[in-house]
Amino acid sequence: MKIAILGFGTVGRNVFRLLENVKDAEICRVLEQPGRITEDFMTSDPEEIFNDPDIGIVVDALPGIHPSYEYIKKALNAGKHVVSSNKAAICFGFSELAKLAESKGAALLYEASCGGGIPIIEEILRVGSNDSISRVSGILNGTCNYMLWKMEKYGMSYEEALKEAQALGYAEADPTADVSGFDVRNKILILSSLAYDSALSCDVPMMGIEQVTKERMEVFRKEGKCIKLMGISVREGASYAISVCPVVLPDTSLEANVASNFNIVSFTGDHVGELKLYGQGAGGDPTADAVIRDIKKILLGDAFLYERKFENILTEDASLLRGTCHVGGRILKDHVLSEALMEAKAQGCFFAFEP
Amino acid sequence: MKIAILGFGTVGRNVFRLLENVKDAEICRVLEQPGRITEDFMTSDPEEIFNDPDIGIVVDALPGIHPSYEYIKKALNAGKHVVSSNKAAICFGFSELAKLAESKGAALLYEASCGGGIPIIEEILRVGSNDSISRVSGILNGTCNYMLWKMEKYGMSYEEALKEAQALGYAEADPTADVSGFDVRNKILILSSLAYDSALSCDVPMMGIEQVTKERMEVFRKEGKCIKLMGISVREGASYAISVCPVVLPDTSLEANVASNFNIVSFTGDHVGELKLYGQGAGGDPTADAVIRDIKKILLGDAFLYERKFENILTEDASLLRGTCHVGGRILKDHVLSEALMEAKAQGCFFAFEP
Numbered sequence: 230m231k232i233a234i235l236g237f238g239t240v241g242r243n244v245f246r247l248l249e250n251v252k253d254a255e256i257c258r259v260l261e262q263p264g265r266i267t268e269d270f271m272t273s274d275p276e277e278i279f280n281d282p283d284i285g286i287v288v289d290a291l292p293g294i295h296p297s298y299e300y301i302k303k304a305l306n307a308g309k310h311v312v313s314s315n316k317a318a319i320c321f322g323f324s325e326l327a328k329l330a331e332s333k334g335a336a337l338l339y340e341a342s343c344g345g346g347i348p349i350i351e352e353i354l355r356v357g358s359n360d361s362i363s364r365v366s367g368i369l370n371g372t373c374n375y376m377l378w379k380m381e382k383y384g385m386s387y388e389e390a391l392k393e394a395q396a397l398g399y400a401e402a403d404p405t406a407d408v409s410g411f412d413v414r415n416k417i418l419i420l421s422s423l424a425y426d427s428a429l430s431c432d433v434p435m436m437g438i439e440q441v442t443k444e445r446m447e448v449f450r451k452e453g454k455c456i457k458l459m460g461i462s463v464r465e466g467a468s469y470a471i472s473v474c475p476v477v478l479p480d481t482s483l484e485a486n487v488a489s490n491f492n493i494v495s496f497t498g499d500h501v502g503e504l505k506l507y508g509q510g511a512g513g514d515p516t517a518d519a520v521i522r523d524i525k526k527i528l529l530g531d532a533f534l535y536e537r538k539f540e541n542i543l544t545e546d547a548s549l550l551r552g553t554c555h556v557g558g559r560i561l562k563d564h565v566l567s568e569a570l571m572e573a574k575a576q577g578c579f580f581a582f583e584p
Numbered sequence: 585m586k587i588a589i590l591g592f593g594t595v596g597r598n599v600f601r602l603l604e605n606v607k608d609a610e611i612c613r614v615l616e617q618p619g620r621i622t623e624d625f626m627t628s629d630p631e632e633i634f635n636d637p638d639i640g641i642v643v644d645a646l647p648g649i650h651p652s653y654e655y656i657k658k659a660l661n662a663g664k665h666v667v668s669s670n671k672a673a674i675c676f677g678f679s680e681l682a683k684l685a686e687s688k689g690a691a692l693l694y695e696a697s698c699g700g701g702i703p704i705i706e707e708i709l710r711v712g713s714n715d716s717i718s719r720v721s722g723i724l725n726g727t728c729n730y731m732l733w734k735m736e737k738y739g740m741s742y743e744e745a746l747k748e749a750q751a752l753g754y755a756e757a758d759p760t761a762d763v764s765g766f767d768v769r770n771k772i773l774i775l776s777s778l779a780y781d782s783a784l785s786c787d788v789p790m791m792g793i794e795q796v797t798k799e800r801m802e803v804f805r806k807e808g809k810c811i812k813l814m815g816i817s818v819r820e821g822a823s824y825a826i827s828v829c830p831v832v833l834p835d836t837s838l839e840a841n842v843a844s845n846f847n848i849v850s851f852t853g854d855h856v857g858e859l860k861l862y863g864q865g866a867g868g869d870p871t872a873d874a875v876i877r878d879i880k881k882i883l884l885g886d887a888f889l890y891e892r893k894f895e896n897i898l899t900e901d902a903s904l905l906r907g908t909c910h911v912g913g914r915i916l917k918d919h920v921l922s923e924a925l926m927e928a929k930a931q932g933c934f935f936a937f938e939p
Contacts, residue, residue, distance in 0.1 A: 247855060251714075346853075346855070346856035346857060346859070347859065348707050348710065348711065348859075351707075351710070352703050352706075352707070355703065355706070355877060356703065356873075356877070358880065359606075359873065359876055359877055359880060360873060481841050481843070482841065483838050483841050483842070483862060485841075486836050486837065486838050486840075486841055487838070488836070498701075498873070500602060500701070500869045500870065500872065500873040501701040501863065501864070501869070501870050501873040501874075502701060502863060502864040502867075502869070502870050503862075503863060503864070504701070504702060504703075504861070504862065504863040505860075505861070505862035505863065506859070506860070506861055506862075507838060507858075507859065507860035507861075507862070508856065508857060508858060508859040508860065509856070509857040509858070512857075514855045514856070514857070515855065515856050515857050517855070518711075518714065518715055518853070518855040518856040519856075521714055522710060522711070522714055525713070525714060529886075529889050530889075531884075531886040531889055534884045534885075534886055
């Protein structure tokens with residue numbers, strides 16, 4: 230099958246390289262910026278790709294919502310299968326894009342959008358097809374985990390940790406999407422929507438790590454606890470709650486021991502109990518590997534087996550997420566997470582949730 | 585499709601219950617011991633199942649090698665798909681059974697045989713179809729993990745921990761298969777053979793937990809380390825090494841924080857890096873859930889997509905597993921694991937490997 234790649238950055242380049250060894254896959258086009266065209270197979274005109282009837286799969290390896298969102302729609306409308314690593318675009322058009330794909334008989338797969346090389350979407354779909362999932366949570370941003378890890382274990386300040394993450398290429402020059410929680414929000418929304426088979430609202434109570442200081446971490450460390458940025462969602466019947474915020478965890482939890490820029494995702498099924506998947510949540514090779522696995526699903530014909538229809542109607546009930554809330558120096562026991570988070574936001578102070 | 589279940593213990597009963605909600609699946613026969621037949625659909629004659637042309641899938645939920653091994657062969661020879669939770673029987677006839685299944689065009693699936701509800705076989709097959717796996721390791725026996733955890737965290741003696749595990753139903757009256765490492769051996773052999781696509785020899789250097797004392801654990805605890813029983817294998821080119829033994833790990837590793845009777849399995853792919861999967865490695869519900877997922881694969885038609893042929897010929901090179909070896913009170917640095925393990929066995933003393 231002929232394949233086109235949109236974007237030739239870290240992910241696009243690695244997909245290109247790894248696809249060489251995949252049977253029945255042939256890369257025929259790569260969308261690249263006008264000034265960077267160096268090979269015959271590159272083009273800066275996306276319409277050349279969408280209008281080419283020979284192209285069966287379009288790989289979206291671009292960053293940000295636009296123009297990915299529009300490109301995915303064009304590709305699906307042209308009846309092409311789409312494999313995307315772009316969490317922002319997928320999250321932005323979630324149920325609309327899924328419905329469009331279904332109506333066109335095309336596959337829309339995005340394993341690489343959440344947790345890089347970790348096969349988390351695969352397993353949420355497969356386990357969830359058979360079991361009722363009541364909880365999803367995880368350390369979903371490698372940049373923030375790297376920074377918090379350096380602050381906790383090496384006593385770095387927030388600024389030092391950010392600088393090092395930027396020097397290593399883990400954080401962008403403008404780190405907002407990572408440190409403010411937007412990236413985790415996109416991922417926990419995608420994973421939770423798949424887990425509960427319901428397109429959840431993008432309005433997520435959210436707090437990033439900007440208010441976390443090494444002094445604050447030290448206080449928790451003395452109690453045998455640490456802080457991790459996590460996405461969390463729970464479902465009970467037709468209600469759900471979701472949040473992205475710093476979470477206080479005992480040092481003996483698996484999450485507390487996720488070092489460097491690694492990710493971990495948990496979900497709980499009625500029968501299977503709690504499952505956790507750990508791995509490299511970013512990076513060219515692991516992310517490209519997840520893209521290749523999606524492409525192989527299309528080539529092998531098992532891309533549609535565990536599809537979601539997002540037909541469950543769930544309503545938000547913030548009170549489902551309650552526990553000890555740290556607002557500035559205050560400790561609010563058995564408090565609703567989102568209420569305490571809003572209070573901390575209004576005061577511009579530190580917030581963390583202790584389940 | 586009509587389904588028969590061999591055995592009506594914890595796993596069989598739960599498969600029976602969970603299958604009620606699976607579309608296109610109908611249980612028509614259950615093999616039970618003569619004195620325990622209480623329902624019309626039960627039979628104590630296995631031939632009734634193998635000779636019934638209407639039965640499409642046989643679920644093997646029996647314990648131990650025999651008669652499971654013979655039953656699996658009979659079912660495959662009759663052209664029936666087989667789903668087994670029985671690691672001992674699968675490991676005993678590994679490549680023979682796989683070849684028989686292939687020659688009959690029947691599926692042979694056994695996700696439930698390793699790690700209970702953890703989708704580890706699924707992911708080793710899927711990720712491995714696309715990537716070269718160089719390492720598999722894990723805490724694969726919930727009974728031993730429960731005992732070591734109780735000894736470490738609650739200061740119990742080996743005998744006290746075993747008694748409690750037996751009272752909770754985690755350990756058998758005769759706990760040999762668990763505490764001596766046989767159960768882990770079966771699982772690491774199955775997982776490694778799938779990961780390396782090669783039927784590995786069952787001759788595995790093995791040491792269980794019988795020589796682990798709380799005093800020994802206390803020495804390591806003071807150094808910020810703990811002991812876990814693990815299966816480990818590595819591959820380099822056409823060579824491999826494998827072992828089952830107590831492993832010394834830093835308290836900050838994920839493995840060290842796997843509590844109670846939970847399991848964790850790691851594998852490393854060239855592209856995807858290190859992945860870890862954690863969950864309930866035993867118990868009726870999680871194990872039955874894995875059986876149901878395998879049955880669904882057959883019903884949906886994706887049971888054959890990532891099959892292994894075991895065509896790689898690997899030779900054992902014990903020197904691939906080397907590190908610090910604890911033999912009794914002695915510390916042997918940069919030593920070959922299997923040599924030190926044999927020495928400890930000959931002396932009847934404590935052994936642990938520190939990678």
